Amino acid sequence: MRKFSISLCVLLGSTIFLPADAQPDPLASCAQCHALTLNEIPEDKITHRMERKAPDLHYAGRKFNQDWLVHWLQEPVRIRPGGVFFGRHVETGTDGQDVIASDSLLEHPSFNEKEARDIAAALMSKSEVDAGLVPEGAYAGKGNVRFGKMAFVKLRGCIACHENEPGKGGVSGPELYTSSQRLRPDFIAAMIARPQEIEPRSWMPHLEMSDRDVQNLTSYLMSLDPGEEQ
Amino acid sequence: MNCTGLFAATLLIGLGYSAVAMAEPVSMDRAEKLYDTYCAQCHGMSRNGKGINTVGLSVQPRDHTDTKAMSDLPDDQIRLVIEEGGLAVNKSILMPAWGEAMSAEEITAMVSYLRKVCKCGN
The missing domain is CATH 1.10.760 (Cytochrome Bc1 Complex; Chain D, domain 2)
Incomplete structure (x- = not known):
């Protein structure tokens, strides 16, 4: 009987002292x-x-x-x-x-x-991550999609590591045909501009791009719709 | 050698030693790891230019096991390509610049590692 009482007390005690709004992480x-x-x-x-x-x-x-x-x-x-x-x-x-x-x-x-x-x-x-590295407004929202595609596919070589549609492009990096849904545009622009500062030792090389190139590339990626052929 | 000369020589040796000591030596094992991290995706786990990203590439990466072709490249050119990318030596944009991903000492070690891979040490 005594053992039962102790067990009950412990059980009640643990319930009583557990915060009512406690949630698992x-x-x-x-x-x-x-x-x-x-x-x-x-x-x-x-x-x-x-x-x-x-x-x-x-x-x-x-x-x-x-x-x-x-x-x-x-x-x-x-x-x-x-x-x-x-x-x-x-x-x-x-x-x-x-x-x-x-x-x-x-x-x-x-x-x-x-x-x-x-x-x-x-x-x-x-x-x-340093807020200054991914600032609000890094993507100005008015790049040239056509120039961005040209940079991605030819002029800057992004396609060597990233797919811009399923089965088309490199496979070592994350695919980017769903990036417009997945990623914040400010992050995309910031990662293109300063990848090694955001993720030191990243596989993403620093390509010394002008802001215009960064904006064009971001606009291109934001234009990609995984449901449409590019 | 008078006292002034002796002092100057000692100072120079001391400064030289400090400069060397400050630069972290990079082992061949570390260079191999860096190659597997950054280079193998295009140049291949076998270093033969047939990495996972090469299917469909308009320009195929260099075969680092090609002793003759690699022998024609001076160390300075290899270093420049790694640091600044293919365009720096009028080659393909598809070879990116790794100068911010790797330190100068790591790039130096990478040049030595490539000489080992191609069996064409200078």
Whole structure:
């Protein structure tokens, strides 16, 4: 009887002292694969990039559109055709040509609508990057789409690493045919202009572009509609 | 050598040592890792110019195992291409500039690593 009373007290006590509005951390499962704070990223960023399981999310709030996150988390599709680091998924054919071993790529888990909304809301609070690097208004909204496409496909070589439509373009970088839905336009412009400052040791090279080129490229990417042939 | 000369020589040696000590030496292992990170996506895990991004590229990347072709490239030109990209040597824009992704010491190590890959050390 005494043992039962103690157990009941402990149980009641734990209930009483647990804050009524306590909620589990919606990002708890994300933290298993993603770095959610700058502190989690080691000094050796090259090794980190090669070995991490998933992209860093410490500045997700400055990068992603919340509506896209809510939708994508419920029905995730692959963004990086070659995986988070292509080097872990390459196999070389008999002709010496490297290809991505698709069966080695990991799938992202899916969530129900409430979970997706909670995770997306929590991610939007992640902004651990110098605000000056992704300023509001980085994209002025009036670049030339045609010139932007020319820069992407020919003049600046973006297509070597990124797809601008499914199956067309490089596979080591994230596909960009859904970037208008996925990414904030200010982030796109800032990442084109100063990639190594936003993500030190990124695979995205710094191409010394004029602001006009940056605006044109951003306008082109914002014009891409994954439902339409470009 | 008088006292002044001895002092000057000591100072120069000291300064020279400091300059060397300040620059982090980059090992061949590290250069290989950098190659796998930045270069292999186009130049291939086998260093043969057949990386995952090359299907459909208008200009094919250089085969770094091609001893003869690589022998024709001076170190300075290789360094310039890595740092400033293909356009700096009138080659393709598809070779990007990695000067902000890699330090000067890492690029120097990369040049040495490429000489090892092509078996064409200067």
